[in-house]
Amino acid sequence: MTTKKIVVIGGSAAGAKAAAKARRLDEFAEITIVQKAPDLSMASCGYPYYVGGTFNDRSQLLCTPAGVVRDPVFFQKAKKITALVETEVVAIKRAEKQVVCRNLKTGEEQTLAYDKLVIAAGARANMPPIPGIKLAGVTTLLSMADTDYLRKVCDDKQVKQAVVIGGGLIGVEACEALQGSGIQVTVVEAVDQVLTFLDWDLAKLVENHIKAKGAKVLTGIGVKEFVGENGKLTGVKLADGTVLDCGVAVMAIGVRPNSDLAKEAGLTIGKFGGITVNQYMQTSDPDIYAAGDCVEIPNRITGDPAFAPMGDLANLEGRVVGENIICGASVTFPGTIHTGICKVFDYAAGSTGLSEKAAQRIGLSGYTTVVNASPDKPGFMGAKILISKLLVDKDQRVLGYQCVGLGDVSRQIATAAMAIQGKLTLEDVVNADLPYAPPFSPAIDHFITAAHVMQNKLKGRMTGMSVQEVRSKLDAGEKPFFLDGRNPNEFEEMHLGIGEHLIPLGALRSRLSDLPADKNAEIICFCKISLRGYEAECILRAHGFTNVKVMEGGIMAWPYPRKK
């Protein structure tokens, strides 16, 4: 048996994983990682947490759980893998099955022969040619160098203001890290919401939370120019001419796949610019595999190609590649359902499957959504309210779920992600057997409650209305009868102030005469979370009111300013 030669381009997540897996399956293969950066196996998703001081030992970003830095010596000793760092691959010669690489410090070139090549070249920041983008102080948060720079900014306490351009995952995480370090942050997002994996209504709640933590958020506005003096950033000029003074600006408007090498080598590239791979993570050249942020993978729900640059998928893909380069194309990677989660100060925001926006984008018809607000635990255990949005298709199959709030969002999204991957229907979810004990969930889990509300809606027992629809009615000058079913003390503490009538649920049956005389008048019921709102609807319908609706999620899902 001849020794297999494996070359892996990229040594962060997917590349390092593919190499390590290959080693376990073949002790005698010659495995070489070629890594442009000085570091290997960086925990890049952890960068914002080091910047923000969640931990202070930088080496933890590079360590094994046992505390050993994963440097070339470690790779050699523990994995018998040669790792060439600060070395760039400059060409792939497919005909010769060679890669040409150049040492970035010495400029020296060398040629490596391969039997199987893995491209795990990652992604790079979108950096449009905005004037001033080269000023010192404009950075991304994608490398150890970026991380070191921003950590120093936080530690030095000289910079008082920062602007984060882009309100996606990294933008929001950068915002939290900098704002938490005492820097006044403004997030500037070109579209009309942060975290575009969420629908607008839930994203707006996240935005409100970011603002409540002291950061500023501007949506629907772009950046025109980076302003500076002596080569150093002093401000960010927005499209409307406003200048936001700042010493640092973090560009976080997304990433694009590093697929240039692959393209130059004639490999097939997909519609997002990522390398096209088959189910074995094999490129259009059967001896070349690819994984991680440089590839496109299937969206498991739509079947369409997707670009999903996530650390967990990179690792899983790397593992598949590691096996296939040793054992032959045999194990498969199914793709993504776009599951993601993001810490936002003490809030969390997550999504899995299709958002309503995504459903509209692909032209899905006959779907239904519902917004549910309910606690993550019993009140006596310190319940936190979660707000979620569930989407089912016309066959009542669960296709999407988003959840935001102070509570245990992680469990919610994990539960929903498995429901989607198991192709479960609403009927399966309404009576799901989930782990219940008061420290961990309410007797009826929040996800199951969302399914119950959806079922009430689909069975015609609840007519839901979104907060946006309510807002539109108000903006159009319509005057539906708003019924707030809470108690006076709750009202005193907090209320919308949209002309609502406070009729506590317990008094409703005896106060039907306080309702519109016209039984066809539009009545919109709600309460804090709209459970009592729903009960009010049931009562009113039974008493002949024909046009009763429930504002989904109640006051907790209301993203607009409240009177109190």
Add this chain to the structure above:
Amino acid sequence: MTTKKIVVIGGSAAGAKAAAKARRLDEFAEITIVQKAPDLSMASCGYPYYVGGTFNDRSQLLCTPAGVVRDPVFFQKAKKITALVETEVVAIKRAEKQVVCRNLKTGEEQTLAYDKLVIAAGARANMPPIPGIKLAGVTTLLSMADTDYLRKVCDDKQVKQAVVIGGGLIGVEACEALQGSGIQVTVVEAVDQVLTFLDWDLAKLVENHIKAKGAKVLTGIGVKEFVGENGKLTGVKLADGTVLDCGVAVMAIGVRPNSDLAKEAGLTIGKFGGITVNQYMQTSDPDIYAAGDCVEIPNRITGDPAFAPMGDLANLEGRVVGENIICGASVTFPGTIHTGICKVFDYAAGSTGLSEKAAQRIGLSGYTTVVNASPDKPGFMGAKILISKLLVDKDQRVLGYQCVGLGDVSRQIATAAMAIQGKLTLEDVVNADLPYAPPFSPAIDHFITAAHVMQNKLKGRMTGMSVQEVRSKLDAGEKPFFLDGRNPNEFEEMHLGIGEHLIPLGALRSRLSDLPADKNAEIICFCKISLRGYEAECILRAHGFTNVKVMEGGIMAWPYPRKK
């Protein structure tokens, strides 16, 4: 349309839920709850947390989230439901469709007619006729009265020692509540482990944790007698004659269904003594439904009847019953997969689906288990180790999952529960798309890691050995070569002391000569979590060693005393 008469026996979880759901579906039905206890809708799973002082406002156990106590006035006003408390049903007259009830304070009897009857009578403690069991100081933890009593015991600080009889969910929760209040607790469990929903190996880790928190745990021993003076408990005498001094003893050896009334009325009773219901939660009398702790429901995996007295199932069943009594038997309840979770001080322990013990009990053949220890988060985010056990059947379908540890067990069990309910196979789980960000999980989620280890095992790449098998070998005087693949500093901090040889993984390839000369000698590899143990196995196999194994879960799964 004539007004439907609904009578509900029991007003805690299932009964209250059935009544409330029925009301929402029929505003004009006459609904009466007959409740033996003075309270309604008690959050009984929360009792231990009030006893232990997690919260101090007793009324929170009885309140709506808006802070209104769910008393008969609340039920009347908010739900238009008549709730007769401190009232016992003494007979069900099926032929007349009536129940006879007696006011426990006045002794007055009344007869209620029903069109549909719901039995949600709950369960009661197993109280074997142990001498002295009537002594003051012997209690259960199943009612508000029990709760008030135990809370007073904690507040008064007179009782210094307590014995909890039974190491199940309630026993462990009672132990935590009392021990946390400064009382020295001893848990006495007749079988050889606590928390019998877990397999022995994981339960032993929980037991060790309880002991580390200062409580004592005695397993494999029963109680012979409650010893007292002047009618008051002073100690618990064990089967071996030992007397444990104590001022309080909590009986927590399980519950049995309150099905006497149903039995007397001639309804079919199942093998666990619970009321038999069909998929509509309908008893053998089509006008009588039953739900909650008094019924038997199907085990969804085996199809056999199961007794699963859990608060979440009671609520879900109640909801199904509420709909069926109004709309006719139409919605179904699928049963349970025995999902459960328990807080154990700062540990948590959960299970879903079949444990290995349960698999053996039903005679399942061809299944495989694996124990996985790995972190719940990246190290830099304060990782906690979780130890889990995964069970797949011969078709590699996920049938069971248990998890214990300091970390986020709740998400783990919820994820696995949905995987089981979605009938997912190992192949589905190894590349599952779960929510990843460093505050919530490692890049490869713990559950997915367990699936990876299982796959390595099933593909013959890892030969696992359980800690029990290792212990048996040691006890039998066998001398396999134990290879601990960690670094010297880790060894210094903690090691088993079973004659292991410390060969750091990074040095293994150059130290093959330190291994047994006989390539067929048994070598058992491990490390802290046995990832390096597995890598060691791969290396040794490649170098011709034929009898290499990995101790699953490594040192973290070792439940026996360690040398250090």
